Amino acid sequence: xxxxxxxxxxxxxxxxxxxxxxxxxxxxxxxxxxxxxxxxxxxxxxxxxxxxxxxxxxxxxxxxxxxxxxxxxxxxxxxxxxxxxxxxxxxxxxxxxxxxxxxxxxxxxxxxxxxxxxxxxxxxxxxxxxxxxxxxxxxxxxxxxxxxxxxxxxxxxxxxxxxxxxxxxxxxxxxxxxxxxxxxxxxxxxxxxxxxxxxxxxxxxxxxxxxxxxxxxxxxxxxxxxxxxxxxxxxxxxxxxxxxxxxxxxxxxxxxxxxxxxxxxxxxxxxxxxxxxxxxxxxxxxxxxxxxxxxxxxxxxxxxxxxxxxxxxxxxxxxxxxxxxxxxxxxxxxxxxxxxxxxxxxxxx
Amino acid sequence: xxxxxxxxxxxxxxxxxxxxxxxxxxxxxxxxxxxxxxxxxxxxxxxxxxxxxxxxxxxxxxxxxxxxxxxxxxxxxxxxxxxxxxxxxxxxxxxxxxxxxxxxxxxxxxxxxxxxxxxxxxxxxxxxxxxxxxxxxxxxxxxxxxxxxxxxxxxxxxxxxxxxxxxxxxxxxxxxxxxxxxx
Numbered sequence: 001x002x003x004x005x006x007x008x009x010x011x012x013x014x015x016x017x018x019x020x021x022x023x024x025x026x027x028x029x030x031x032x033x034x035x036x037x038x039x040x041x042x043x044x045x046x047x048x049x050x051x052x053x054x055x056x057x058x059x060x061x062x063x064x065x066x067x068x069x070x071x072x073x074x075x076x077x078x079x080x081x082x083x084x085x086x087x088x089x090x091x092x093x094x095x096x097x098x099x100x101x102x103x104x105x106x107x108x109x110x111x112x113x114x115x116x117x118x119x120x121x122x123x124x125x126x127x128x129x130x131x132x133x134x135x136x137x138x139x140x141x142x143x144x145x146x147x148x149x150x151x152x153x154x155x156x157x158x159x160x161x162x163x164x165x166x167x168x169x170x171x172x173x174x175x176x177x178x179x180x181x182x183x184x185x186x187x188x189x190x191x192x193x194x195x196x197x198x199x200x201x202x203x204x205x206x207x208x209x210x211x212x213x214x215x216x217x218x219x220x221x222x223x224x225x226x227x228x229x230x231x232x233x234x235x236x237x238x239x240x241x242x243x244x245x246x247x248x249x250x251x252x253x254x255x256x257x258x259x260x261x262x263x264x265x266x267x268x269x270x271x272x273x274x275x276x277x278x279x280x281x282x283x284x285x286x287x288x289x290x291x292x293x294x295x296x297x298x299x300x301x302x303x304x305x306x307x308x309x310x311x312x313x314x315x316x317x318x319x320x321x322x323x324x325x326x327x328x329x330x331x332x333x334x335x336x337x338x339x340x341x342x343x344x345x346x347x348x349x
Numbered sequence: 350x351x352x353x354x355x356x357x358x359x360x361x362x363x364x365x366x367x368x369x370x371x372x373x374x375x376x377x378x379x380x381x382x383x384x385x386x387x388x389x390x391x392x393x394x395x396x397x398x399x400x401x402x403x404x405x406x407x408x409x410x411x412x413x414x415x416x417x418x419x420x421x422x423x424x425x426x427x428x429x430x431x432x433x434x435x436x437x438x439x440x441x442x443x444x445x446x447x448x449x450x451x452x453x454x455x456x457x458x459x460x461x462x463x464x465x466x467x468x469x470x471x472x473x474x475x476x477x478x479x480x481x482x483x484x485x486x487x488x489x490x491x492x493x494x495x496x497x498x499x500x501x502x503x504x505x506x507x508x509x510x511x512x513x514x515x516x517x518x519x520x521x522x523x524x525x526x527x528x529x530x531x532x
Binding site for chain 1: 372376383391392393
């Protein structure tokens with residue numbers, strides 16, 4: 001009877017949530033490609049894609065159809081298993097991250113309290129870090145399996161970049177975690193609801209985190225693994241059809257997820273300041289919308305930066321990562337620790 | 350050494366300061382510039398709906414001219430073919446037979462007249478060379494096509510509409526409104 005005692009409805013509830021979040025992430029990634037092209041166009045005084053459907057809104061569907069129907073080419077000299085594994089791994093890692101993000105408060109359906117979060121892991125932040133680091137395997141394996149010099153160069157660059165910037169990212173987050181005292185994203189958001197957002201306590205930490213997030217997502221100015229004009233699109237040079245689509249998609253999903261993480265960690269997540277909604281269901285829906293607005297603003301910032309500044313040179317990238325960001329992150333960590341210590345010893349200032 | 354002009358500037362090769370090495374300030378400046386471009390007017394002409402006005406001296410697709418009575422001006426002298434730097438024009442002459450006076454202005458006419466639009470560079474030298482005002486370049490361009498052979502324009506494709514039977518088409522072709530559709 002133990003198997004029947006299991007909370008089956010919880011399973012169904014989580015499955016529905018997972019399906020919704022995966023499809024929503026894919027849909028958002030689809031339309032982020034469109035937004036990217038539109039933002040690029042507007043920043044460059046162009047109209048952008050405007051032929052497919054009203055305002056070109058069907059453009060991403062056409063792009064997707066094109067990618068799916070294109071011929072699938074696997075180079076003869078490539079390692080076939082790894083060649084297919086690469087984009088799959090990139091996509092899986094990108095999608096797995098959203099498991100711990102709290103998308104909203106709790107809604108009440110048929111008398112059940114459903115938390116709008118797939119898993120409230122008490123080490124949520126560590127989980128995010130672990131999965132994001134896995135994303136680099138997608139780049140590495142793809143570049144290695146292609147059996148192409150450019151791809152390999154790009155994979156090497158991508159790996160070293162990800163490792164270098166993860167350090168500064170982790171250090172900037174430790175300062176935040178020292179303040180919140182919890183690794184659970186849910187707890188971090190709940191601490192911010194109705195209070196001051198973490199950005200006020202950790203402005204420098206946020207800046208560092210943001211720069212590192214740009215690097216982790218392989219976004220300009222840190223898009224060295226792709227580097228269209230020096231490495232011929234880098235690690236996905238040999239890829240075609242939907243395998244290329246997976247790489248491009250995972251990049252946009254990564255962008256979406258890192259925007260979500262930033263909104264959650266530093267900008268109060270689903271918290272709408274100065275407004276209190278009594279009905280929990282409506283509050284949860286408002287929360288989702290608020291989170292999405294924050295995420296969209298971050299995505300716009302990503303794109304704005306992409307279409308403003310050129311790519312860093314490799315040595316500049318490494319200098320910035322190791323000689324600038326890590327010392328600043330350490331100083332930030334030290335300062336935060338110092339202030340926390342003073343607070344604990346009942347210093348008032 | 351005396352500088353040749355007063356525009357020479359000393360290049361500064363000093364090391365960047367720590368703040369400068371973070372690039373933040375300059376990146377912010379750049380971002381404000383790009384943000385400003387969001388509100389600028391787009392110079393784009395949305396082509397199929399909007400069309401750019403051609404200048405009156407635009408050198409477009411060739412037209413073979415007729416006189417007011419609808420007779421072809423061309424006498425197949427071949428000067429245009431000689432003048433053509435791209436060697437795009439070929440023609441075959443024929444003698445006007447009795448009873449064809451309404452069709453051709455002079456005793457000799459072009460039985461065959463072809464311009465290869467893939468070779469033509471639209472320089473307008475044929476127009477300059479023509480002593481009979483028989484060929485001129487209109488204010489339109491060659492429409493796109495799917496086959497190379499369709500770009501060899503025959504006499505029928507090039508001839509202006511007959512002013513007697515189709516005065517409106519003739520006037521349009523003469524003026525700036527001629528629009529050719531793909532065959």
